[in-house]
Amino acid sequence: MTRRPHPAALVAVVAVGVLAVSGFWVLAPLRDLAIARSAEPPAAVARSEAPPSPAAEPAADPDTGPVPYARNDTVYDISALPVIDVRSVNPAMPVDDDPMGPVTSSLARPLGAGAPVFADPTGQPVGQLPRDHHYGGTTVPVVEAQVDWVKVLLPGRQGVPPEGNGGQTVGWLRAADVELTTTAQYVEVHLQANTIDVVSAAGRERVSDQFAWGKPSTPTPTGRTFIMWTTVVPEFRYTEGHPMVYLGVQSPVMAGFDGGDVAVTAFHYYRTREGDTSFGCIYLDGPAVDRLAQLPPGTPVMIKP
Structure with a gap:
């Protein structure tokens, strides 16, 4: 430049x-997510402003894998949350802890005006990902998929170098808040x-x-x-x-x-x-x-x- x-x-x-080539092209998470969502009955959206009950951290099991995070149906006012975009600096956003790890062939994009972004599915949202933005960054790759949650790569930074970490950020979106597609x-x-x-x-x-x-x-x-x-x-x-x-x-x-x-x-x-x-x-x-x-x-x- x-x-x-x-x-x-x-x-x-x-x-x-x-x-990463090894283990990268995984169609299963999106497929399993679609099956699970079609099989479960529709749930009424909780209209409470109170925070959801805290869920226990999923524990790894050698046979079944991580325990899925609990569903969260709380309605959030996303207009009150900071936007996650290319210019955002949000200390609450995690930096990718597995940068050379795989991703799936699934992409997520918020429904409606946008979706709340969680640093941790057991906590409260730390920002919002808009559906549309002038500089893009709103259609994001899924790196982990559960029935009710997807972990995605995000734009923006946790901190500003040299003092802060400017690396690739990640976050969790509720599956109900996004549309999922595949990339070839x-x-x-x-x-x-x-x-x-x-x-x-x-x-x-x-x-x-x-x-x-x-x-x-x-x-x-x-x-x-x-x-x-x-x-x-x-x-x-x-x-x-x-x-x-x-x-x-x-x-x-x-x-x-x-x-x-x-x-x-x-x-x-x-x-x-x-x-x-x-x-x-x-x-x-x-x-x-x-x-x-x-x-x-x-x-x-x-x-x-």
């Missing part, structure tokens, strides 16, 4: 990522191998085997993330008219970029595309970034070292 961003555009700073593909990036693939049931499509990534002082973040927003920014002349493909993760070391208050990772075109030379973004040739720009919002991305 070498130019000051247009006020209406996000500042791209870090690179795009990849999803994900992006896998290997920084040292210098490869980017679009992976689907049909196999691997090599998108690039020559790109630049973050230098040691401004590294490209690694781990699981997702495509947040894709747009063309004519003011970024270095892109030569190609799209910016912004991700949900931001720089681990930069508070902002070029005068902005965000340091968002992106795939984008740049004339120099070799080695660890960027501020964190992944610099690609035109055909590669144009191909990635075809992927829909929420598409999972895994960045491996």
Whole structure:
């Protein structure tokens, strides 16, 4: 990145990522969730303003796995909750504790105006994810699914570097608050191998085997993330008219970029595309970034070292 961003555009700073292949493409959670929801009788929505009864932390069982979190039918006024978006800094939001872990092929998007976001399904909501937002980030990948809850990757930061942790955030949404769809593909990036693939049931499509990534002082973040927003920014002349493909993760070391208050990772075109030379973004040739720009919002991305 070498130019000051247009006020209406996000500042791209870090690179795009990849999803873990091992155990990644798991259709079962979405399928099981749909079966469970169709089998249970409709429940009346509790209209109480009182907080739900606390539920015990699910305990791992070697045979059956974690005990599902208890259902929460409390009605929340989401307008009173802080918005979770690319610019938000919310200390209550957890940073992903398993960045190289799998995700499912399920995507979640809030119903209605938005959905309350929980750091922990046994607690109270700490924010709200809107259904629509100018900068995207509202269709998000599911990394864990239960009958009544889904754990998802989210935009925004827990803290601002260098003092705070700017890594990929996660949160829980109630299954009743979201619509669930499936995605047929994900992006896998290997920084040292210098490869980017679009992976689907049909196999691997090599998108690039020559790109630049973050230098040691401004590294490209690694781990699981997702495509947040894709747009063309004519003011970024270095892109030569190609799209910016912004991700949900931001720089681990930069508070902002070029005068902005965000340091968002992106795939984008740049004339120099070799080695660890960027501020964190992944610099690609035109055909590669144009191909990635075809992927829909929420598409999972895994960045491996």
